Amino acid sequence: MSKVSEVATALRERVPPLTSIPLPRAVDRRLLGQRWPTRELATPPAGSGLKAIPGDDGAPLIGHSLDFMRFGVEWALRRYELYGPVSWMGAFGRRIVSLSGPDATQLALVNKDKAFSQQGWEFFIERFFQRGLMLLDFGEHHAHRRIMQSAFTRDRLAGYVAQMGPALREGIGAWAPDSRPRLYWSLKRLTLDVASRVFMDMPSGDDSARLNRAFVDSVRAGTAIVRYPVPGGRWAAGLNGRKVLERYFRENLPAKRRDDGADLFSALCHATTEDGERFSDADVVNHMIFLMMAAHDTTTITSTAAVYYLAKHPEWQERVREESLRLGDDPPDVTALGELSTLELVIKEALRLVAPVPSLARKTLHDTEVLGFHLPADTLVGVSPTINHFDPACWTDPLRFDPERFSEARREDRNHRYAWMPFGGGAHKCIGLHFGMYEVKALLHEMLRRFRWSVPANYEARWDYVSLPVPADGLPVLLTRR
Template identity: 75%
Template sequence: MVTLPGTVSRAAEALRERVPPLTALPLPHKVDERWLASRWPVKELATPPAGSGLKPVLGDEGPPVVGHMLEMMRFGPAFGLRRYELYGPVSWTAGFGRRIVALSGPEATQIALVNKDKAFSQEGWKFFIEKFFERGLMLMDFGEHHLHRRIMQEAFTRPRLAGYVGEMGPALREGVAGWGATERPRLYWALKQLTLDVATRVFMGMRSGADAARINRAFVSSVRAGTAFVRFPVPGGRWSAGLHGRKVLERYFGETLPAKRRSGGDDLFAALCQATTEDGDRFSDTDIVNHMIFLMMAAHDTTTITSSAMAYYLAKHPEWQERARAESLALGDDIPDIAAVEKLETLDLVMKEALRLVAPVPSLTRQTVKDTDVLGHYIPAGTLVGVSPTVNHFTPECWTNPFAFDPERFAEPRREDKSHRMAWMPFGGGAHKCIGLHFGGLEVKLLMHELLRAYRWSVPESYTARWDYVSLPVPADGLPVHLTRR
């Protein structure tokens, strides 16, 4: 290790003195001990202005060129928790060829997401996904974001949500019923295909077929490209596939849009075409294409991850599976409407706990547009910032026995999610909190309702899912389960 002079060296030694051994950390995945032993030199991100009274952000670059990118992808929450233990709520690391400041814990997170001084911009997302999800709602800032969100909200009113539930129900029942051909499916992949099929039906009014399969492939390619290590179009690479996928989606939505404008419909595509605020604001054709591409990505991946996590924890805890099934069976054989779905209280508790344990979006990206500070640490303009829901979801200050599966923590009177405004934040927070959170929750509960009605499922007692964080969290083995018809 290189010895640094002055305050950095003293701070580094102080940090190492208070870090517990790895065995003392109840991490969900073990971090590579060879990496922990590397002791990368601790450095300042930037020197605070003279007389400011601010502290520097401390961190380390990790291995040359790749930085800590591979550890971030491999270990997910364990990596973030270890950094939090080592450096506290504000630190920096390297990845994707950039220095990235990590904000962890409720207080640091709140400063960035509430963003009172408008120092944190969505520009950070552009580094990862702009090429594939250009001018999606999540990439917009300040006044423009507010206007587009107001228009888009018209597509997520309760009457619209009720209509989407009515469309999803039959598609989900039909899709789930078709899984009986194999007793040991890789459940993640079955759920992913089903949610893609439902998305093309509910979002675009498309039925299954060659066109739907082509659109689905384009979405998958675009999503995977965002975390590509080689970030230019090498033939056969993820970046190149993502750019091609984006062109396919633009062409499809652009060609289909005029008919949607004319004829309307109950799907989300039609809703965006018709959405108009009280002031008469509405989306241009280009806006609609951009928002549809983004919303399809945001909806189907997060739904797949959440339903997969729920299925895993219900397999590991059969008493919760039976409790949820009893509520579903009590609804009878009719496909439930929105009011019935909202009454599935056990599924609601399980969903919230699964979202806590496996946050579908493990990091929220920002970029500073001016010099600012977080908890007294100086962050200069132009800094890429990662806000970490995953660390917040495991902090013992907010959660009792945080690594345990315990859905009752969300029930009255415990409500541990109310321990801090940012204790539970799977949908983000502040002005950019996910606009489709109610839509997503309804889809996940309706999907799990159909799964509970049709099957029982289990995993071996010794089985533990390992989540791959290369892009968004995915069970590395596809989540094999033993599935039997009821």
């Protein structure tokens, strides 16, 4: 048995697959082990010396669309073991090439020959997050990123942190002690409230709840099996969510243009490069919709994962709590948050075990080569950190929660440049990664000061990968006031 297979088997024994219909283990094993006829994606050019990409269509009509949603990381590891780092599969009515493992993902994300375009996202989310920064390519992406960078300077980040501190303290302070909330939903409401205040200078209330629903509908629509606006379907809900978001930002944009406030919406309205380049009104609306989604969804997932692992490992919870208590009672600024080095180890390990964005979409603009395989033009590609984060060649005992692997004495993330890539990589590496780390630190810091939390010893979270990974049961925890 290979090392990858050992990791996949251990994972299956630890966590049952996610499904709304419980199935016996024997049935699950049969589904996971189902072998479909292997076919070649395309014949390589004569004399190229390249190999054809292997793969299979999966089940009729739906392909493998549901497999990752059901089996998650285990399915990805089994697929990697079966076909290696370059393969294709049928899913969502398309043939999608999967690039897995550090070497293959590095080739796609560094993208030296400019073969990989962000147009891959168009298939999944373009209708809902059109022309967000992540969907732009090459020169246009570089130009927009240069303008946006002025909204993420250290001074701007310090201002955002100053705003989020009181909002986090107020929100967490309202949680009932000695209760068993489904914490994912509590954190989602909290991070949206913070995003509303920091990004839009909007207090929580009916508008905030309405926008939250619109964001949720827009995100989930991207992986809809039925990709038509059928009434009551996820695709239709996503299109309606996009309309709600556009209307809100367009109505509020003129006021933001007039007044240069401390919120991100104002920052984007006034962002200017040294050459005087600025965003159009349409640019600001598109970027705000995308950034709101990216910021509050990924922060919620990361915070939830960190809370879960701190509940499973109370010795680490006490260790990071002691660190937080040493900061005193004032809401921490960026300098104080930077001192929470042990908490940062925990957050990095949570990001490794539960990558908030489990797949990065690309599309090939021209024929290219990946690790000796012929990858044709106009091919939809999925680049996934899932395998990288569990690769036994990079990580010691990869299923174990072990924050010390990121300590300076070990730095297992340096075993390969793309061993750890929760923020993506290359030119499209997340522009808000420092903001995200500050927010997760500030949130956990407030929780640690006020509460202890726990889960039953035999509890194992199951992650729903229908869109972005969320705990299927909402993560019920016992909150106890310190």
